[in-house]
Amino acid sequence: MMDYPDFTVPGTILIWGANPLRSNADCFQGFWITDAMKRGSQLVVIDPMINWMSAKAAVQIQIRPGTDAAVAMAMNHVIMEEDLYDHDFVEKWCYGFDEWRERCSEWTPEKAAEVAWCDADDIRKAARFIATNGACAAPFGVSNDQKRNGVAAYQSIFNMLAITGNYENPGGNTIAYDPWGTVMSYVAGWDEGVLTPEMKAKRLGDKEFPLHSVGFSALGQPDILMKALETNNPPMRMSFCMGTNPFVNMAPDASRAYHALMNVDFAIACDYRMTPYIAGCVDLVLPIAMNWERNTLRCWFTPMRANRKISTYYEAKSDEEIVVLLGNKMNPEFFQSKGISTDMDMLEYIVQQAPNHTWSFQDLYDGKADGKNYDWPDRPYYQYKTGGLRPDGQPGFATATGRIELWCTMFANLGLEPMPKYEEPAESPVSTPELFEKFPLVLTTGARNFEFFHSEQREQAHMRATYPDPRVRINPEDAKELGVSDNTWVWIEGKRGRCRQRALITEGIMKGVVEADHGWWFPEQDGNAPHLFGAFDSNINNLTENCNPGPYSFGADFRSTLCKIYPCTPENSAVMPGTEVVVNGGFTKNPEYGNPAVAAYGEQQ
Missing domain, CATH: 3.40.228.10 (Dimethylsulfoxide Reductase, domain 2)
Structure with a gap:
């Protein structure tokens, strides 16, 4: 650029x-x-x-x-x-x-x-x-x-x-938009005429959240999905997950998410290695192809690129191949009408739907795009003056x-607040002062580091050698008051549960705030229940909240909640979080923990 x-x-x-x-x-x-x-x-x-x-x-x-x-x-x-x-x-x-x-x-x-x-x-x-x-x-x-x-x-x-x-x-x-106007977002056929109005009406969240009802998102609202999993209303019979490790990484209130996912009758996962989710919840695993084993497009705000498969390893298939195989079984009329029977057909179809495509997928694949396998379209400035931002070609913004x-x-x-309005986090020194007395530190999490991509790469020895254990960053003044020493294991506890990480005492974090790692599990540990590769023992999502999104249905307080920290001892470590969650039924079963609203919700169901 x-x-x-x-x-x-x-x-x-x-x-x-x-x-x-x-x-x-x-x-x-x-x-x-x-x-x-x-x-x-x-x-x-x-x-x-x-x-x-x-x-x-x-x-x-x-x-x-x-x-x-x-x-x-x-x-x-x-x-x-x-x-x-x-x-x-x-x-x-x-x-x-x-x-x-x-x-x-x-x-x-x-x-x-x-x-x-x-x-x-x-x-x-x-x-x-x-x-x-x-x-x-x-x-x-x-x-x-x-x-x-x-x-x-x-x-x-x-x-x-x-x-x-x-x-x-x-x-x-x-x-920002994808090159050539290509639709590569996860719209799941929403705008392709694949789904009937009756099917669209079944999408979870439309009744509760106005932005979903007008198609602002093609996905079901995840908090409503969580409640459906817990209550079997509507019944969730099967789950199909590709390349995800839900209760380790992306699911808040990990204990609650684990038990909800266990309610599915038949779970399928596509992945290239065993994960805690697969070990704990999945009935059928499809081995997924690595990047050099797949044909695909890559165009997230970057040049449109065609990636060429160079090898195939046993029965592993790419995401694209799996989608085409399933699509031809589940909706053969659509796939056959578009001539989609292979991954290459699907990728070509995606490119041909782009309103401004310069080359075909095959051209990119064969390196015929001016001798390259990528194309970086022209991107002029001030497009609001020339009509480049609007579907009708008129000047202005869309x-x-x-x-x-x-x-x-x-x-x-839609009856929503049209301008920004500040609101305190659901848990904070201001909104919940009594809770703040018990949990006097503001907890943030989700920051990335060089060694890992969210919950990935924990099995790679050279990455773990430089970053062997999860860390929680604590200001020196707070650490002194808490009696916490650098590099020692500490418990991080909130009203929904707890986890343990190593203390990293640093002046880089502001006083009164702690910042904890996310996505941690331990591939070298026992994968059988209740251990599940230590998926809950250091999982900061034991503390984050589910089913409390913002008024727009987007946004939740994963990075602004309350906690306390104290040193790990043999006595307070006798029952580890993995046992608490998998064997004892979850933190909400323990009277010392549990969001009262969540507990009451469970009793009502």
Whole structure:
């Protein structure tokens, strides 16, 4: 991208709750940020942890997890009150500016600083830097997705980029889409006419969440799915999982998720190795092909690339082959009408559906795309002026008003809050002060490291040699008060359960906050129940909450909950979490644990 003729290095790169060098070290190309820094870009970093990037930042703010929207609204407040916004862009291309200005008026830097445990002057400095230091780019990760107030946080951040004119400009933010307009998202046939209206009506979550009812997501709402698994209403007879390790990595309240998944009559998993989920819940395992054993497309905001299979190992099949085999059994009329009988047919069909495809899949596969097996389409700036962002080809953005909506008309039409509104996390020193007395530390989790990709690579000896055990980062002042020594095993406990990790005492984490590893299991341990490769013993998702999403159905407080920490001893380690969950029925069966609402819900069912 830096070779693109019109590219300009951003004056400022805003990094909010992310660490791109670790989380995007692959083909998402997080390293572009360090290249831009060498060419003059300066950083503004918002994060509870100090990392390499924040240590190099012009402005670095440590905030209490879950308070992102408050800080972002305060930064908007500064930019508007100090008249630092882009008047021309706001007047021509933003909708709802006056309403947004009024909404942010109460969020002074002092108010946000009190909420977020940071300094008001730092908020002012960050806002001024973003508004005045040239173009601002804001790569973002998933941290705000994992907070109940996450939609408001992202709206506030993106509104700030809008009022400073940092959309579709060189060095700013462009609207991301797959090359050629290819549909590679997980829409499961939703827009292909594959599913009948009767089938669509069975999708879970439409009745409870308005955004789902209008097709904002092609997927069933996962919290409603969890309740269906628990209550058998509607009955869930079979599960089919490809490349996932649910209760180790992605499922909050791991104990609850495990028992819900055990209610499925017949479970199938596709994977390349044994995992705790397979060992504990699965009836049939399909061996999956590795990357060099599959033909596929790769195009996530990058060049459209064709990957060629170079070998086949025994009976392992690729995701694409499995989908085609199942599709021809379950919906032969559709697959036959499209001429899809092989993985190559399906990949060609996907490419041919793209409205702006330059080459066929076969051309890419054979390296005929100008002598390459990839194509990087032209991506001009300022497409809102030329009609490149709208299906109708008219100037503007792909919204009902044709403008960037600071006041969202779609949300308003669905009866949802149209503008960001700060809300405290479900568990916090403010919203649950009595719980905070028992669990006086704010817990965040989900940060990535170089050695692993979520729950993957724990079996690789060279990775484990550099990172052998899970770690929880604790401020030295907190560690002293807790009687915790560096590198010792400690219990991390919340109202839903506990897990153990090694203490990493560091000044890099703000006082009153702890940051724990996620995705941990131990392939070298016993895989039989109740051990399941230690899937629950160090699982931070023993503490996170299920079935309490934000009002938009997106976002939950996985990164902002409460806990306490204390040293592990032989006495308090006599019953490990794996036994507690698998043998004893889960933490909610123990009177010392259990969300009362969850326990009552279970009794009602």
